[in-house]
Amino acid sequence: MVNLLEVSTGLLAAAGLVKRADNSSSTSHHIEVPNVGNAALLEWGFNEAQKIFNNSQASNCTKCQEGINLGKYIHLAAPDVTPDLLVKLCWHYNWQDDCDSWQGRDITKGNNGKHIANVFTLMDAFGLDGQALCNWHATDTCDPVQVPEPDLSSWWPEKPKNPPKIESSYNETFNVLHISDFHLDLRYEEGLESNCDDYMCCNSESHNKRAIAAGLNHTVQPAQKLGSYHCDAPESMVEDSLKTVGAMADARDFEFSIFTGDMVAHDLQDWLSLSHTYQSEEEVYYLMKKYLKDIPVYPTFGNHDSYPYAQLAQNSSGFAGDFSWNAELSAKMWKDFGWINETTEAQAEHTYGSFAVTTKRGLRVISIDSNFWYGANYYNFWNISEPDLSGTFKWLVGELLECERQGQKAWIVAHVPSQEMAAVPWTTEVFRQVIRRFSPHVIAANFFGHTHADQFNVFYEENNKWTEESAISVGWIIQSVTPVDSFNPAWRYYEVDTKTFEIMNSKNYYSPLNQTYDYDINKSHNETIGNFSYPVFEPQTPKQSLDWIWEYSARDAYDPNNTWPDTAPLNATFWHRAAKLIVENPSYRQLYYDHYYRKSPYTPQGCTGKCLQQTFCSFVGGSQGERTECLKLKELPTL
Numbered sequence: 001m002v003n004l005l006e007v008s009t010g011l012l013a014a015a016g017l018v019k020r021a022d023n024s025s026s027t028s029h030h031i032e033v034p035n036v037g038n039a040a041l042l043e044w045g046f047n048e049a050q051k052i053f054n055n056s057q058a059s060n061c062t063k064c065q066e067g068i069n070l071g072k073y074i075h076l077a078a079p080d081v082t083p084d085l086l087v088k089l090c091w092h093y094n095w096q097d098d099c100d101s102w103q104g105r106d107i108t109k110g111n112n113g114k115h116i117a118n119v120f121t122l123m124d125a126f127g128l129d130g131q132a133l134c135n136w137h138a139t140d141t142c143d144p145v146q147v148p149e150p151d152l153s154s155w156w157p158e159k160p161k162n163p164p165k166i167e168s169s170y171n172e173t174f175n176v177l178h179i180s181d182f183h184l185d186l187r188y189e190e191g192l193e194s195n196c197d198d199y200m201c202c203n204s205e206s207h208n209k210r211a212i213a214a215g216l217n218h219t220v221q222p223a224q225k226l227g228s229y230h231c232d233a234p235e236s237m238v239e240d241s242l243k244t245v246g247a248m249a250d251a252r253d254f255e256f257s258i259f260t261g262d263m264v265a266h267d268l269q270d271w272l273s274l275s276h277t278y279q280s281e282e283e284v285y286y287l288m289k290k291y292l293k294d295i296p297v298y299p300t301f302g303n304h305d306s307y308p309y310a311q312l313a314q315n316s317s318g319f320a321g322d323f324s325w326n327a328e329l330s331a332k333m334w335k336d337f338g339w340i341n342e343t344t345e346a347q348a349e350h351t352y353g354s355f356a357v358t359t360k361r362g363l364r365v366i367s368i369d370s371n372f373w374y375g376a377n378y379y380n381f382w383n384i385s386e387p388d389l390s391g392t393f394k395w396l397v398g399e400l401l402e403c404e405r406q407g408q409k410a411w412i413v414a415h416v417p418s419q420e421m422a423a424v425p426w427t428t429e430v431f432r433q434v435i436r437r438f439s440p441h442v443i444a445a446n447f448f449g450h451t452h453a454d455q456f457n458v459f460y461e462e463n464n465k466w467t468e469e470s471a472i473s474v475g476w477i478i479q480s481v482t483p484v485d486s487f488n489p490a491w492r493y494y495e496v497d498t499k500t501f502e503i504m505n506s507k508n509y510y511s512p513l514n515q516t517y518d519y520d521i522n523k524s525h526n527e528t529i530g531n532f533s534y535p536v537f538e539p540q541t542p543k544q545s546l547d548w549i550w551e552y553s554a555r556d557a558y559d560p561n562n563t564w565p566d567t568a569p570l571n572a573t574f575w576h577r578a579a580k581l582i583v584e585n586p587s588y589r590q591l592y593y594d595h596y597y598r599k600s601p602y603t604p605q606g607c608t609g610k611c612l613q614q615t616f617c618s619f620v621g622g623s624q625g626e627r628t629e630c631l632k633l634k635e636l637p638t639l
């Protein structure tokens with residue numbers, strides 16, 4: 001076990017020790033920073049920044065880029081000042097409500113300021129990098145960037161025209177568990193406010209300000225013992241779900257499990273800390289081991305499974321050392337639990353926690369850390385036209401090429417789907433091209449989590465050509481255990497062909513959380529105090545544990561007339577047809593949303609218009625960029 005104190009001291013030391021060279025190609029933007037103490041430098045920077053922002057001749061985009069450039073040169077001169085300057089400017093210009101914890105470099109708070117400033121030093125402020133960061137993280141500044149499509153042809157030989165076809169076993173399958181997004185909230189407490197203004201609810205600082213202002217002296221909706229719709233998972237929920245899965249494992253004989261990330265709660269930055277992140281990860285891994293016993297789990301990191309939130313630096317940035325504790329902690333636990341062996345543990349430590357294993361039946365499971373395509377990771381905003389700053393894509397391609405040579409099938413396991421709107425277009429495009437190059441002959445399926453919703457997406461061979469013939473790969477986006485926001489907890493397992501490793505069916509289970517409430521959330525009348533109207537619910541007798549019940553099978557739900565042969569897998573072609581059915585038929589669209597929310601009482605009804613377009617684009621987008629373009633369409637094409 002790594003000593004926590006050592007880890008944080010190490011981080012602080014790294015912060016002070018890392019000295020960056022000025023690597024910008026042009027020196028015309030060089031800023032001479034006065035050689036004064038930190039306090040004076042902060043005042044100087046504040047004044048300089050105001051000059052930039054006061055310039056009525058400059059566009060907001062230019063101002064933002066100049067701001068980055070200023071932050072860069074100050075950080076190069078004095079590593080502690082830029083985070084403080086950001087906090088000061090944030091308060092001054094009212095950028096957001098919670099400036100300290102957003103930008104603050106205090107190790108006990110968000111600590112993001114240090115990482116933003118690190119990235120400033122690496123960026124080409126006046127080129128694509130600056131434009132992208134401003135567009136993404138500062139509203140009303142720069143236009144979105146158009147990063148040229150990367151040419152990856154040197155990464156691999158041409159895609160084989162007629163790769164050897166692996167015969168399906170037709171009737172032989174084995175079962176694999178897929179579970180995701182626990183978001184264990186160590187601070188959850190029964191009775192606290194679950195109808196709160198600011199995340200997280202069900203925590204000691206959760207309040208309903210309007211209720212308090214009106215003089216209401218109790219919570220509007222008290223947090224429940226086993227979980228609440230607007231809150232992350234209490235320990236009881238995580239434990240109960242894993243206990244049930246463990247019990248079912250005996251009957252269903254799960255050969256292994258994939259876990260698509262997010263162990264840590266959606267807490268505000270104030271409440272996040274290295275030790276909190278550490279403790280949440282340890283506890284979730286431990287509970288998985290406790291209840292799944294000898295079933296190996298192949299995990300991947302979520303955007304919450306890092307500290308500070310979502311940050312992960314590439315080796316080439318020079319800052320990767322701040323994050324190596326995570327891969328080390330995790331890989332060691334995975335090895336101790338018998339999920340991976342020593343060789344894979346060592347490998348994971350060298351690839352930021354990404355790793356690959358071969359299962360006993362010969363499937364290659366490749367787990368890759370998607371924080372290298374998530375927009376909240378500031379380290380995705382430097383040298384953005386370089387397709388593989390971290391080296392993980394080339395590593396992934398190496399794995400897939402080896403599979404291709406061996407005639408081996410692979411699964412890709414990652415947290416953030418590549419068409420997630422909060423992912424960055426430049427790296428998700430790289431990912432999409434990798435999927436295309438190796439599908440369907442190598443990649444049998446891709447698995448994601450992150451959205452908490454039960455979803456899927458189809459990857460197509462060509463841009464914007466969404467036809468059945470062009471469908472080549474599928475992303476299985478799994479529903480979460482956490483109810484945020486406002487889902488029933490759920491998970492699933494797959495029936496997998498023993499030879500092709502294609503998914504033959506997915507079987508979904510959920511728990512109706514409202515049964516465990518001591519009030520009926522759908523029977524209430526309103527009462528008013530002052531000018532605040534609040535619901536008063538009828539009491540009900542709660543169930544004492546979560547009831548995990550059968551929800552649906554993908555094959556039955558989306559091929560109701562059984563037109564898809566029993567021997568055919570639920571591959572991209574199947575899901576293309578499912579997408580068509582859901583888009584064209586309102587009752588199947590509702591069925592899809594019932595699954596999306598797992599029949600929660602908050603399931604929206606009647607998705608049409610804008611909602612329909614969003615649904616359509618979530619199916620056909622293979623990358624963030626493709627989905628964004630789809631959302632701009634005036635008219636939706638026929639699938």
Ligand SMILES: *[C@@H]1O[C@H](CO)[C@@H](O)[C@H](O)[C@H]1NC(C)=O
Nearest residue numbers: 046047048049050051053054
């Ligand atoms: C910027 O403008 C504000 C408000 O107009 C003014 O108070 C401030 O002194 C100006 N600062 C600089 C450095 O120009």
Ligand SMILES: *[C@@H]1O[C@H](CO)[C@@H](O)[C@H](O)[C@H]1NC(C)=O
Nearest residue numbers: 059060061093139140141142
């Ligand atoms: C520029 O930013 C200011 C706020 O800083 C905002 O009010 C204004 O709308 C922005 N201008 C444009 C063209 O987006």
Ligand SMILES: *[C@@H]1O[C@H](CO)[C@@H](O)[C@H](O)[C@H]1NC(C)=O
Nearest residue numbers: 168169170171172173498567
């Ligand atoms: C699967 O089918 C093959 C060929 O039809 C047969 O030999 C085999 O026994 C079947 N296996 C099972 C488990 O039904």
Ligand SMILES: *[C@@H]1O[C@H](CO)[C@@H](O)[C@H](O)[C@H]1NC(C)=O
Nearest residue numbers: 214215216217218219527529
């Ligand atoms: C709180 O509300 C209850 C019932 O609504 C009332 O009996 C009690 O006096 C209130 N307490 C305070 C301190 O206002």
Ligand SMILES: *[C@@H]1O[C@H](CO)[C@@H](O)[C@H](O)[C@H]1NC(C)=O
Nearest residue numbers: 315320349350351390391392
């Ligand atoms: C990153 O750097 C570490 C430490 O030097 C090294 O062990 C590892 O192999 C590097 N990983 C990649 C993907 O370059």
Ligand SMILES: *[C@@H]1O[C@H](CO)[C@@H](O)[C@H](O)[C@H]1NC(C)=O
Nearest residue numbers: 341342343344356357358359
């Ligand atoms: C460790 O696991 C990897 C990945 O599954 C495998 O290739 C390797 O042979 C294993 N090594 C040992 C010593 O078992």
Ligand SMILES: *[C@@H]1O[C@H](CO)[C@@H](O)[C@H](O)[C@H]1NC(C)=O
Nearest residue numbers: 023316317383385386387389
């Ligand atoms: C930035 O990307 C270019 C290629 O686009 C590459 O040559 C250069 O080495 C990269 N810089 C760093 C520091 O990795």
Ligand SMILES: *[C@@H]1O[C@H](CO)[C@@H](O)[C@H](O)[C@H]1NC(C)=O
Nearest residue numbers: 440471472568569571572573
């Ligand atoms: C999916 O399976 C069907 C039936 O075996 C097959 O015709 C189709 O080509 C497959 N699609 C893909 C993308 O592999």
Ligand SMILES: *[C@@H]1O[C@H](CO)[C@@H](O)[C@H](O)[C@H]1NC(C)=O
Nearest residue numbers: 521522523535600601602603
């Ligand atoms: C149940 O109640 C919630 C709010 O308490 C409401 O949003 C939802 O629409 C209701 N569901 C049904 C099916 O009435």
Ligand SMILES: *[C@@H]1O[C@H](CO)[C@@H](O)[C@H](O)[C@H]1NC(C)=O
Nearest residue numbers: 524525526527532533534535
């Ligand atoms: C209670 O008030 C909310 C708005 O505060 C309103 O949407 C809802 O319809 C009201 N419910 C009843 C039963 O009157």
Ligand SMILES: *[C@@H]1O[C@H](CO)[C@@H](O)[C@H](O)[C@H]1NC(C)=O
Nearest residue numbers: 558559560561562581585588
């Ligand atoms: C299933 O078959 C029935 C009867 O032929 C038909 O009315 C219905 O539209 C079909 N459903 C789908 C989803 O194709």
Ligand SMILES: *[C@@H]1O[C@H](CO)[C@@H](O)[C@H](O)[C@H]1NC(C)=O
Nearest residue numbers: 512514515520521599600601
């Ligand atoms: C829970 O919610 C579902 C969906 O709205 C509803 O059908 C069910 O009756 C509710 N159960 C309880 C016990 O409130």
